Amino acid sequence: MSRLSSFSLCVVVSMACTQVQAETVVPLKGQSSQQIQLDINDCRNVAASQSASTPPPSGGRLRGAAVGAAAGAVGAEVRGRQHDEFYERVDDDVKQEYRQNRAGQTAAAGAVVGGARQRQERRAQQKTSAATSSTAYTSCLQGRGYQVTP
Known part of the structure; x- marks a missing residue:
């Protein structure tokens, strides 16, 4: 992969992550763009499931x-x-x-x-x-071989 396409991919990944938070995600293991997108979606789901586990206070x-x-x-x-x-x-x-x-x-x-x-x-x-969602998302991506920077 050329340096320009790697940079473009990081910019696209950063823009895709803005729904969770504004971060830059850099693949460290040469992941393909499809794999990056799958990992991001999986980690979003992990973060969402962890943050949705506690019901809001009521009554x-x-x-x-x-x-x-x-x-x-x-x-x-x-x-x-x-x-x-x-x-x-x-x-x-x-x-x-x-x-x-x-x-x-x-x-x-x-x-x-x-x-x-x-x-x-x-x-x-x-x-x-x-805060839990952000930590879970970042930890998930780091565990899959990405560098996550704010």
Whole structure:
């Protein structure tokens, strides 16, 4: 292979790899262009399978709402008991309605907090997944006899 065609092949391989990341892949064992393309596709699949193994976090809003509702009901009961002389005179239906209202308000706040935490976890997982995918891709190509440079 002439020096010009090797350079052209590296440029083409670099452009083909831009979907995973911007890298230059240089064949060290004289691989053909078909073999290079097969290896790149195989390594992309390896990287994709490793990054897709963990499901994204879900249920954050629901968990937050449940925790908020429980905290609101307990908090309403505690606040009511702080004023025993008045609390004992209040009808049980009114007490129940007060606890339910507080539970509903804190459930809504809990859903917001739970959703925010879920988004933070998802972003962190995406960063970790991208790093794992990049490492897996590079390691796969290096194991098949390529030099991979950023």
